[in-house]
Amino acid sequence: MTAWALWAVAVVVVAALPAVLSLFQIVQLTVFMIYSLLALSLDLIWGFGGILSFGQAAFFGVGGYFYGIVGINSGSTTLALTAGVAGAAGLAALLGYFTFYGRVGAMYFAVITLTVTLILHQVMGTTADPRYAVGQARLGGYNGMTNIPSLALEAPGRAPLTLDPVQLFYVVGGLLLLVLALTRALVRSSFGRVLGAIREDELRTELLGYDPRWRKLVTFAISGGIAGLAGGLFAGWGNFMNPQVFSMFQSALVVIWVMVGGRGTLYGAVVGTLVVQSLTNYLGTASVTYTTVALGAVLVVIVLLFPRGLVPAIGGAVRRVSGRRPPAPEFAR
Amino acid sequence: MNDVVLQTRGLVKEFGGLRAVNSLDFTLRRGELRCVIGPNGAGKSTLFKLLTGQLKPTAGTIHFKGLDVTRLLPHEIARAGIGIKFQVPRVYDSLSVAENLWLSARSSHGTAGAGAIVDRVLAEVGLVERRASPVGHLSHGDRQWVEIGMVLTADPDLVLLDEPTAGMTHAEARRTADLVREINRRATLIVVEHDMDFVRNIAGYVTVLHRGAVLAEGTMDEIRANDVVRDIYLGKRPRARS
Ligand SMILES: Nc1ncnc2c1ncn2[C@@H]1O[C@H](COP(=O)(O)OP(=O)(O)OP(=O)(O)O)[C@@H](O)[C@H]1O
Ligand SMILES: [Mg+2]
Numbered sequence: 001m002t003a004w005a006l007w008a009v010a011v012v013v014v015a016a017l018p019a020v021l022s023l024f025q026i027v028q029l030t031v032f033m034i035y036s037l038l039a040l041s042l043d044l045i046w047g048f049g050g051i052l053s054f055g056q057a058a059f060f061g062v063g064g065y066f067y068g069i070v071g072i073n074s075g076s077t078t079l080a081l082t083a084g085v086a087g088a089a090g091l092a093a094l095l096g097y098f099t100f101y102g103r104v105g106a107m108y109f110a111v112i113t114l115t116v117t118l119i120l121h122q123v124m125g126t127t128a129d130p131r132y133a134v135g136q137a138r139l140g141g142y143n144g145m146t147n148i149p150s151l152a153l154e155a156p157g158r159a160p161l162t163l164d165p166v167q168l169f170y171v172v173g174g175l176l177l178l179v180l181a182l183t184r185a186l187v188r189s190s191f192g193r194v195l196g197a198i199r200e201d202e203l204r205t206e207l208l209g210y211d212p213r214w215r216k217l218v219t220f221a222i223s224g225g226i227a228g229l230a231g232g233l234f235a236g237w238g239n240f241m242n243p244q245v246f247s248m249f250q251s252a253l254v255v256i257w258v259m260v261g262g263r264g265t266l267y268g269a270v271v272g273t274l275v276v277q278s279l280t281n282y283l284g285t286a287s288v289t290y291t292t293v294a295l296g297a298v299l300v301v302i303v304l305l306f307p308r309g310l311v312p313a314i315g316g317a318v319r320r321v322s323g324r325r326p327p328a329p330e331f332a333r
Numbered sequence: 334m335n336d337v338v339l340q341t342r343g344l345v346k347e348f349g350g351l352r353a354v355n356s357l358d359f360t361l362r363r364g365e366l367r368c369v370i371g372p373n374g375a376g377k378s379t380l381f382k383l384l385t386g387q388l389k390p391t392a393g394t395i396h397f398k399g400l401d402v403t404r405l406l407p408h409e410i411a412r413a414g415i416g417i418k419f420q421v422p423r424v425y426d427s428l429s430v431a432e433n434l435w436l437s438a439r440s441s442h443g444t445a446g447a448g449a450i451v452d453r454v455l456a457e458v459g460l461v462e463r464r465a466s467p468v469g470h471l472s473h474g475d476r477q478w479v480e481i482g483m484v485l486t487a488d489p490d491l492v493l494l495d496e497p498t499a500g501m502t503h504a505e506a507r508r509t510a511d512l513v514r515e516i517n518r519r520a521t522l523i524v525v526e527h528d529m530d531f532v533r534n535i536a537g538y539v540t541v542l543h544r545g546a547v548l549a550e551g552t553m554d555e556i557r558a559n560d561v562v563r564d565i566y567l568g569k570r571p572r573a574r575s
Contacts, residue, residue, distance in 0.1 A: 200426075206407040207411050208487065209411035210408055211406075212408075
């Protein structure tokens with residue numbers, strides 16, 4: 001019951017925001033929601049699969065570059081977004097195939113995903129020369145890829161309608177709620193319950209007859225696809241991609257969003273992203289001299305005060321006040 | 334040969350220089366209830382790990398239902414029909430009792446039939462009232478029951494029980510003996526136990542393992558009459574060797 005009420009509130013809030021916020025704030029919030037999708041992709045593989053990936057930034061970047069390349073060449077942003085999702089999911093599936101079927105340990109997996117991200121950073125940085133182009137799309141090295149088309153609504157037999165900022169806000173908000181609902185359904189499905197069992201005790205689960213390898217692979221590919229969707233939306237939002245998306249900082253930031261919000265909660269990924277990014281913006285504009293230091297200090301305090309993250313802390317407080325039982329143990333984590 | 338369900342030939346497992354299982358030839362007929370006994374470190378748990386694919390043998394082969402399963406992965410062996418209860422209960426502590434059983438039921442019977450099987454097994458192991466409790470909150474004995482329940486749920490052809498009565502009271506151990514005989518009506522069993530009363534109670538055929546090899550086989554009475562076994566295992570004072 002409460003879950004439905006919360007969803008209704010979320011839809012109403014998203015729908016009403018453009019009426020109360022400035023255009024600048026709407027544009028900002030749009031990119032925060034795009035980042036929320038990226039955080040959500042990590043929470044799926046880390047919070048529910050139990051596998052820490054530093055590669056989400058890589059899938060985000062691949063999604064963005066694919067969107068740019070296909071968008072510039074075909075003129076269709078629907079096709080471009082699809083390519084972004086497919087490219088990122090494909091890269092994740094490839095990585096997952098070698099690591100999960102090769103039985104690489106959790107620690108090595110984290111390192112491998114980070115390494116892949118940093119390699120992409122390097123490689124994309126060396127593409128400044130005009131001969132590095134895919135069709136009409138110049139990769140642009142550290143200067144980045146420019147002239148990426150804005151997201152447009154496309155229907156057969158009609159001219160594409162480029163979205164204005166408020167429309168883009170609605171599309172991104174709608175996609176965020178949709179992906180949130182779908183991942184929630186996934187982790188509660190019978191597939192998701194087995195995934196939870198693998199996370200808790202992989203050997204036990206194998207001895208019950210479940211193959212953990214393809215389940216991790218599928219989860220990781222979906223996670224990569226969601227990050228790719230975020231990357232594509234990001235490219236369409238800013239009309240620009242550059243190799244900074246593959247940086248160490250970006251990779252770590254995704255982990256921080258999920259940690260602050262609360263791992264394994266889905267909602268936490270969104271809350272964590274909104275809180276951390278709003279804070280970053282605030283500190284940036286409040287002429288605090290050492291923005292990064294101040295931000296770091298605040299994050300350390302949050303993590304120390306709420307080691308399980310903001311959403312579990314809020315949930316616990318609400319239950320204490322209302323005297324309700326904790327959630328069904330089937331989904332306890 | 335058709336009624337041989339499990340056969341190992343020349344099975345060896347080495348850890349560094351130590352041979353935990355040493356050229357073991359072991360044969361089990363369909364429907365048997367076999368007790369495996371032996372002193373600590375005899376290789377009983379290691380044998381179970383080899384049979385379920387948790388460890389790969391250094392040498393030798395394992396055939397199950399006529400199929401060479403020596404190199405299969407744990408989940409493939411489980412699908413072939415071998416279920417195990419670990420020496421130290423291995424259950425999902427953060428999940429409910431019902432969810433633990435459901436995971437086993439879904440693997441063996443699919444999503445559709447899982448719910449009904451879970452209800453039936455909960456009654457069989459006497460945990461109906463605790464179905465929603467996280468397994469981590471249960472007593473050691475109850476956690477044993479949860480794991481036995483997971484084996485029952487999967488309904489495998491061959492059941493491996495590693496010290497099922499450890500941590501149980503006398504009454505619980507008697508109930509386990511009844512349950513073991515009940516499982517035996519549907520499945521072949523290997524039971525590792527240190528509790529001699531329990532072994533006598535379930536009245537199976539007994540294999541004595543010592544240093545990774547078979548020392549003796551026979552009924553409990555034959556084993557008790559065996560001087561060598563008495564010396565190394567049944568706690569009698571070692572006699573001077575001739
Ligand atoms: N992973 C391992 N690495 C190294 N040595 C091992 C390993 N597992 C078991 N051993 C050794 O192999 C021998 C057999 O161990 P195993 O656990 O099979 O004995 P057991 O018969 O089950 O004993 P217990 O009655 O104490 O449970 C022991 O000497 C043990 O120390
Ligand atoms: Mg043992």
